[in-house]
Amino acid sequence: MKQRRAFLAASVVFVAMMTNGCASNSEAVSDCFITRQYKKLALPVCASYVMNVASGDSGRMDIYCNLPYRRLHFEKNERGFTASYTFSAVLRSENDDVLQTKDVQRSIIVPTYNESVSPRADAFLLTVPLPAADSTRRAERYTLETNVVDDGSGLRYSERQEITARNFHRVKISASDFLLLENAVRDTNGISLRPAFPSLLSQFAGSKDSLGIFQEVYNVHRGDSLRASFSYRVARTALPHLYSYAELTALGYFQQFSPCSLKFDSTVYHNDSLFVASTNLPAGQAGGTVQLIQFYPKPPQRYVDIVRTIVRTHEGKSDSTVNSLRVFVSDPSFPDVTAPAELAEAMLFLARGSEIDSLVRASDMMARHPMADSVRLRVIGGFWKRHGGGERMQMFQQRLREANELFTACMEGWKTPMGIVYLVCGPPEAVDCQASLNEMWYYSAGNSTLAIPFQRVPSAEGEPVFYDLAPYSINDYLWQYFVDRWR
Numbered sequence: 476m477k478q479r480r481a482f483l484a485a486s487v488v489f490v491a492m493m494t495n496g497c498a499s500n501s502e503a504v505s506d507c508f509i510t511r512q513y514k515k516l517a518l519p520v521c522a523s524y525v526m527n528v529a530s531g532d533s534g535r536m537d538i539y540c541n542l543p544y545r546r547l548h549f550e551k552n553e554r555g556f557t558a559s560y561t562f563s564a565v566l567r568s569e570n571d572d573v574l575q576t577k578d579v580q581r582s583i584i585v586p587t588y589n590e591s592v593s594p595r596a597d598a599f600l601l602t603v604p605l606p607a608a609d610s611t612r613r614a615e616r617y618t619l620e621t622n623v624v625d626d627g628s629g630l631r632y633s634e635r636q637e638i639t640a641r642n643f644h645r646v647k648i649s650a651s652d653f654l655l656l657e658n659a660v661r662d663t664n665g666i667s668l669r670p671a672f673p674s675l676l677s678q679f680a681g682s683k684d685s686l687g688i689f690q691e692v693y694n695v696h697r698g699d700s701l702r703a704s705f706s707y708r709v710a711r712t713a714l715p716h717l718y719s720y721a722e723l724t725a726l727g728y729f730q731q732f733s734p735c736s737l738k739f740d741s742t743v744y745h746n747d748s749l750f751v752a753s754t755n756l757p758a759g760q761a762g763g764t765v766q767l768i769q770f771y772p773k774p775p776q777r778y779v780d781i782v783r784t785i786v787r788t789h790e791g792k793s794d795s796t797v798n799s800l801r802v803f804v805s806d807p808s809f810p811d812v813t814a815p816a817e818l819a820e821a822m823l824f825l826a827r828g829s830e831i832d833s834l835v836r837a838s839d840m841m842a843r844h845p846m847a848d849s850v851r852l853r854v855i856g857g858f859w860k861r862h863g864g865g866e867r868m869q870m871f872q873q874r875l876r877e878a879n880e881l882f883t884a885c886m887e888g889w890k891t892p893m894g895i896v897y898l899v900c901g902p903p904e905a906v907d908c909q910a911s912l913n914e915m916w917y918y919s920a921g922n923s924t925l926a927i928p929f930q931r932v933p934s935a936e937g938e939p940v941f942y943d944l945a946p947y948s949i950n951d952y953l954w955q956y957f958v959d960r961w962r
Contacts, residue, residue, distance in 0.1 A: 507908035508931075508942060509893070509916075512881040518632035519546045519560055519625040522596075522672040525636070528651040529643040529693050529764070536603045536619065536638065538564055539654070539670045541596045544583065548627030549591040556591045558583045558627055564603050565620040574617070577603050598670075605640050615640045648787040648794040649693045655781075655800075656687030659768050666768070673802045676774070677809040687770040690798075692785055694762035699752040703767060704784040707744040707774050710737035733932040733941035735885035739780040746771055776804050778885040801937070803885055810879035812872065812889070815851035821875055821889060822858060824899050825961045830858060862962045871961070874898050884939030892944045896927055900957045903927075914942060920956040927953070 521540040528537055540562060547558040563578035579601055585591050605615075619638050624631040643649040655671040668689055676686075692701060752765060774781065779802055786795040812818055820838035823831060837851040846854075859868040875889050878897045882888030889898050896916065903916035907926070914929045927949065929942040 507906045508911065508914055508940065509881065509903070509906060514632065516880055518630050519623045520632050520634075521562065521621070521623055522674045523621065524654070524670060524672055525619060525638060526652045526654050527638070527640050528691055529649070530604065532644070533607045534605045534640055534643060536564075536566070536605065536640070537654075538601045538603065538619075538621070539598070539672070540601065541598045541670075541672050541675070542581075542623065543594070543596045544585070544590070545592050545594075547583070547591075547625050548630075549583075549585070549588075550627055551588075555584055555586045556588060558591070558625070560626055561622075561624045562599075562601065563622045563624075564601055565622075566603055566605070567618040567620065569616050569618075571618065574606055575603050577601060613642055613645055615642070643693050646794075646796075647694065647789075648785070648796055650783075650785050650796045650798065651691040651693075653688045653690040653783050653798055653800070656689055656768070656770075657683065659687060659689070668768075673800065676802050677776075677805040678807060683773055685770045686773045687768060688783065690767050690783065690785075692765045692767065692787070695752050695765045695787060696762050696789055697752055700788045701750040701752065701765065701767075702786040702788075703748045703750065703769065704782075704786075705744075705746045705748075705769070705771055706742050706782040706784075708739040708742050708780040708782060709775065709777055710739055711741040712737050733934055733938070733943070735778070735939045735941050736932075736934060737778075737885075743775055744772060774802065774804050776806060778803050801885075803883065805879075805883070805887060809887075810876045810883070812875040812879070812887075815848045815855060816845075818855055818872070818875075819851055821898065822855065822871070824895060825862070825871075825958055826858070827958075827962075834858070867961070871898075874901070884941060891941070893929060893942050896944075899954070899961070900927075911940070918953060918957075920953045923952070925950045925953040 519542060521542045523541070524539045526537040526539070528535060542560070542562075544558070547560060549556040549558045559580065559582040561578055561580050563576065565573060566575040568574055579599065581597055581599065583597055585595075603619075605617075617638050617640060618635055620633065620635045622631060622633045641649060654668065655673065655676075657669040657671045659669070660667045671686060688705070690703075695701065748769065750765070750767075752763075780799055781802060782797065782799045784795060784797045786793055806814060806817075808814075812821065816838050819834045823834050823838065826834050833854050837846055837854045839845060855868075859865065859871075875898065878889035878894040879887055881897065882891045882894040884891070888894040900916075900918055904919055904924075905917040907915035907917065912931050914931075916927045916929070917924055918927070919925075928945040929948075930945050932941045932943050934941065
């Protein structure tokens with residue numbers, strides 16, 4: 476059912492009330508995309524990664540979780556500052572029947588307040604056994620529901636995702652999902668793996684020169700050869716690039732096309748490694764497991780398809796298995812925007828007259844003689860000196876950060892249609908949505924209340940959600956009203 480609700484975007488309290496209050500209101504409002512995104516910023520949300528591996532006669536799901544300290548409520552006591560939370564996982568069948576439940580209670584103690592609000596995070600692994608596999612099927616479909624409850628604040632966050640579990644025993648060669656790694660350290664207990672979470676790769680890429688992967692290969696026999704290929708693929712076609720209000724309101728605007736649907740048709744890195752199975756593997760009919768840990772150059776800063784292919788050759792016959800993962804990697808300062816050229820590009824939406832030409836030149840990184848960053852900063856500083864000074868510039872940079880946190884998918888959030896509107900107009904005062912298909916943002920401009928409509932672009936399974944502006948949807952009076960407020 477279509478519902479319209481007042482939207483207090485900046486209020487964490489509002490999000491908490493929706494989570495713990497009346498179910499009908501919460502469910503209606505949570506259908507709106509922007510509301511769901513705000514919940515992710517305000518509630519105890521784990522950066523997670525689910526890895527499907529073989530275990531016994533069936534398999535299991537390894538759930539890696541990384542929960543930032545800043546998402547938890549710490550209390551001061553004689554031991555320092557403490558927080559605790561419960562993480563639970565519920566595995567459901569395609570008919571929504573509960574098949575497995577597991578939970579873990581986590582406690583954190585830090586000596587100082589500054590550490591409780593630092594970028595540190597609590598990380599752990601939870602394993603969920605899968606039901607015995609149907610020998611007639613190559614894979615089973617499940618729904619994995621994860622829940623985090625912060626004991627200190629009572630806030631909770633729940634998320635569902637569809638997962639596919641492979642029947643590792645039905646095929647000649649199979650492999651687990653691959654786990655991205657920050658590092659691998661050998662100690663007295665074996666090898667300790669530190670995962671690199673896909674949603675955090677931008678921060679990771681700024682401090683590391685390489686990215687590792689861990690993967691298990693099954694049904695390997697003594698003397699088998701394994702060729703492990705690793706590739707980064709990107710889209711040769713450039714993402715849409717917007718510079719002005721005129722282009723924003725052009726006919727069709729992106730023409731209802733999602734940049735997340737671009738074809739990965741260009742390989743920018745490829746590596747092949749060859750292994751021969753060691754002598755401690757079974758020589759008979761039953762194959763063994765090989766664990767591979769390898770490191771490669773870190774991915775480029777863009778939307779990347781990471782592809783892993785394993786080819787096993789056994790008694791002269793070859794079989795292969797392929798896994799892939801799509802990730803967005805941005806500048807290490809993400810979600811902040813600090814590069815002068817990118818700041819100038821974002822400011823174009825506020826520019827008029829001769830300001831447009833100077834900011835276009837300042838944002839052009841591909842020019843034959845591009846500006847030096849020192850010159851770009853003078854252009855940026857001159858703009859804000861005329862339009863509100865340093866405080867107004869800081870407000871704009873904060874708005875850029877919020878847009879990135881809310882709307883980033885396969886490109887920086889501030890460059891998406893919703894991100895651009897949010898950047899200029901701010902959080903909507905009310906939201907009207909119908910399931911996840913359409914969304915209307917309402918703003919007051921003077922004595923008028925005007926709406927900006929978005930439509931969800933159809934996408935293939937596994938692609939990020941992307942909303943486009945409906946054609947001819949930007950009201951000129953509304954847009955210029957908010958541009959004037961910036962100026």
